[in-house]
Amino acid sequence: MKHIKKILAAGICLAASLYLTPAMAAYEIDPDYTMKYNDPGKIEQRYRWHGPYEVKSVVLSDGEAKYGNYKYKVWYPVQQAGRERPRPLVITLNGTGGSCDKDEPIFRHLASWGFVVAGNTDAQTATGFSAEWTLDQALAANQDSKSPLYHQIDEKEIGIVGYSQGGAGAYNTLEGKDGDKFKTMVTVSGVTESIGEKLHLPVWIYDPSKVTIPVFMAAGTGILDRKLITPLDEMKENYSKIQSKTAALGRRKDADHLDIQTAADAYITAWLRWQLDDDIYAKRVFTGKAPEILRNPAWDNAEVRNPETTQPKQTEK
Template identity: 30%
Template sequence: MNHTYTRQRGRVHTVAAVIALSFAAISSVTPAQAAPYQPAGTIETTYHAAGPHPVTTRAGTDCCSSTGDVFDIWYPADLGASATRAPIIAWGNGTLAHPREYDYLLRHLASWGFVVIAPDLTNTGTGAQMLDGVSYLTQQNSDPGSEFYRKLDTGAVGAMGHSQGGLGTLNAAARSNGLIKTAVTIEMPSQSLCASLPPLIPGQNVCDIPTTVISGSVLLISGTADPVPTTGTTGGAMQGVYDALPASISKARASLINASHNDIQGQPGCTNLGCNDGVEGYLGYLTAWFMDRLRGDSQAHRVFVSGTGEFLHNPHWTDQQSNID
């Protein structure tokens, strides 16, 4: 079943204590429409385009997480048409956000053969409900009555999240006992900012991420125009998270030039505050990362190789670093 969502204008999704302070200066400004994004790399161009699969969604019909939240799911409409099983990506929203506000991004990933599951809650920092989503799909994969029966690659699981959802992504990866093979954070608030706020989730310290026990691979993404202190607003903040991750894992980081905190919510242009250019600049390399890490795509892998990778020399990006060989 396909669903068309009405986007909410003016919602700013970040840690609550920073909302008014960070966006007061732009609260009455309607974002200008940016010129269409043009990929700057050959491989970026490949994955920036929509994938080969038509996409369908299930919204609010799959229940429930450990805290009673329904799941929204994006997946290829032709799931199961080939012998290849689909990898799973768990998504974590930013504070106050809902999965439908990232529809363009999540639909794009599904068009490349991924099944994306997102708990519909506004505090994802623990990562617990993201892991619940993976468990739910794992059960569905074993249920003969399910649409997903034997169509999912439950050994190829990734996680990705925006803002507070970035904290949730790393927390989920750290607590997954290796189930999550790769984690991607987008505009994750800096550790210093996170630690200075009242608890985002009462009774749980989501800021103290056990980075040393994360395995697999991690990609840290931010924007240079984000007014909220994040892991990528300056090289130093993102560098600290990057360095805290084990040297034994594959990891990369970069900042998208001129991206603000909520560009990732573009559909594809900007109709929401905290957005400068929209989501298009993220599409190519986020897709390539998951194609490499969850589907073993050798072309996508070359993008991130230290020293030579296209991602490290793309003029749309800055502050790049990678240890991938």
């Protein structure tokens, strides 16, 4: 019954997407997007650029009815002989009208930092179904001796990243059958409660209080994020409800809904490096006496919450 309700809601999502043009992510990310930003944070600068790994990709499936007729694709780091080890897995959820084909440059960037990154062409991800199907296929490939992903994935280190309505999808995925497999979550201009209520989309409404894993919430200060998609007061309300002892939020200045994925990319990479790969340099963005995100003039309304930062601060520039 729960799945039937979600499928009906997905149909409503499709109709609503015609109305919700500002929230659409149906544009191709520039492969050279990293050249666009002049980041003031030193750690931010490091993770803005591509990492040390060459990246390859493989299609897991394309057009199979049991997986919603979407294409599922994975980007993965090419490991050096003699130094192979399983890598963390990141499942991604598109915004309205988006796809892994259009967002490929940011997936390649993340894979270059040592992640196996799995995406799909689902343009209506809020139900979380395509995330579950992506995870199922990636884990199956990890056990398939004929797959280039054979034993390449660390199944204990899995994260999920949701953009726009994909943020709701990430929350819904955590409540699904494989929710306990995820170790961390990132929402990127994730839709908040008011827009789901205005559009009568119950699948866009979720309960942050059920989340117990570490979460990073990123958004922009532009008018679409600020006034429509991710209002600051609702973003903070979600943040306050999350049960995890480790969380962070921040709004990238001069970024709006359509460019927040690239604008926030460096800190999203740093968060995942810390949470899934124990990167002690990346964790300094969010921990210590002076977390970089709190001092970075390119970010507003930043907050951190973790056992290693005894006095979390908030920037109000």
